[in-house]
């Protein structure tokens with residue numbers, strides 16, 4: 285049985301069918317991406333996993349149990365960084381630990397040694413507004429990672445960054461991921477990003493979202509140190525074709 | 536005929552003992568009334584935030600309470616509670632309570648949904664979400680409401696005194712008017728304006744402490 289399994293998951297919000305019979309799986313240690321157009325329902329899928337929405341139809345199991353039985357399985361990184369503007373970076377980073385009941389001092393002691401690795405050394409006492417977009421994103425990621433949860437859910441983590449910063453962040457992220465091998469589910473609408481980071485990719489249709497294709501990406505890592513090779517290009521074109529075909533059918 | 540500013544200043548200096556003695560009851564009524572309205576509106580706002588159905592039921596009633604004309608209500612309150620401090624406190628509270636409640640309730644609603652989703656994904660309870668996300672999000676709204684209400688508060692206190700009291704700036708104004716002393720009326724008005732400015736300054740100071748994070752570079 286897979287680490288995370290969704291079977292025929294459907295969600296209707298108001299009168300809008302958002303997810304339609306979504307089935308996916310993620311193995312332990314695997315990096316899986318969900319690629320789909322904006323407004324398809326990707327963030328909604330994450331809200332379902334993190335308990336923001338009740339399960340309406342279908343089945344989700346996590347670590348061999350029904351999702352409802354597993355508390356605190358996911359570390360979630362929301363689409364915008366969702367840093368609290370009134371908290372200093374260090375206090376943003378310890379938020380999750382505090383919620384779990386860790387004392388502030390212990391939480392800080394746990395986070396401080398990780399700052400350097402995330403390029404945040406010397407910025408612990410800054411407010412989020414004083415940081416660059418890339419730094420804020422790294423802070424949001426560290427806030428997620430520090431919880432030590434079995435699986436990461438990343439909702440378009442690099443979507444708001446300018447092109448250059450985004451590539452730098454992706455490289456940095458790939459190196460970081462190779463060390464830690466977090467089981468991850470990444471939502472993105474950036475084809476290149478999906479191919480660069482994933483072991484497997486699910487492609488969603490426009491809303492109501494269905495899984496229309498599944499791609500494996502058997503390219504050795506690191507993939508972002510050099511320019512993408514022929515194999516990556518081939519997968520990228522195929523993905524693009526799949527997505528464009530969809531929008532042609534649903535203009 | 537408007538007395539010259541120099542004459543008004545002159546009156547303030549000459550009547551400083553009288554003005555000072557009558558400023559103190561007004562300050563007391565303003566501060567106590569405002570404290571009452573703050574604690575009630577905060578307590579109620581928390582209750583309403585946790586019980587949206589209660590909010591829908593009670594909000595119309597609060598709105599109605601705001602439509603009552605103060606000129607009619609104030610004499611009744613004085614009639615029921617006498618000439619002491621109590622009716623003034625109640626009138627100040629009545630006038631300032633609603634803007635504070637609305638500011639807080641709107642402020643909670645303005646919380647970034649992604650921050651709430653994030654906290655819930657961390658396993659936070661409803662109370663933790665309130666304390667760490669909704670309450671801090673409401674602070675800018677709270678202070679906007681506070682600055683408006685504090686100016687209403689002084690006016691309400693003086694009006695309440697005017698309707699019936701033993702002492703206070705409202706009484707000074709009433710007596711001066713009755714004895715045709717516009718210079719003394721204006722002297723009391725100047726004092727009440729200074730009082731308002733003073734309280735306004737206090738809220739601004741408090742805001743700088745609580746919302747200090749908004750003053751860092753990068754904001755605005």
Ligand SMILES: Nc1ncnc2c1ncn2[C@@H]1O[C@H](COP(=O)(O)OP(=O)(O)O)[C@@H](O)[C@H]1O
Pocket residue numbers: 297298299300302320321322323324325326327328329491
């Ligand atoms: N509470 C809601 N009621 C009705 N429709 C909603 C609600 N929340 C989101 N939606 C709709 O669901 C769709 C999917 O939203 P979302 O999951 O954020 O998309 P994505 O993350 O893929 O861009 C959007 O088209 C949005 O309009």
Ligand SMILES: [Mg+2]
Pocket residue numbers: 323326327328363439
């Ligand atoms: Mg989204």
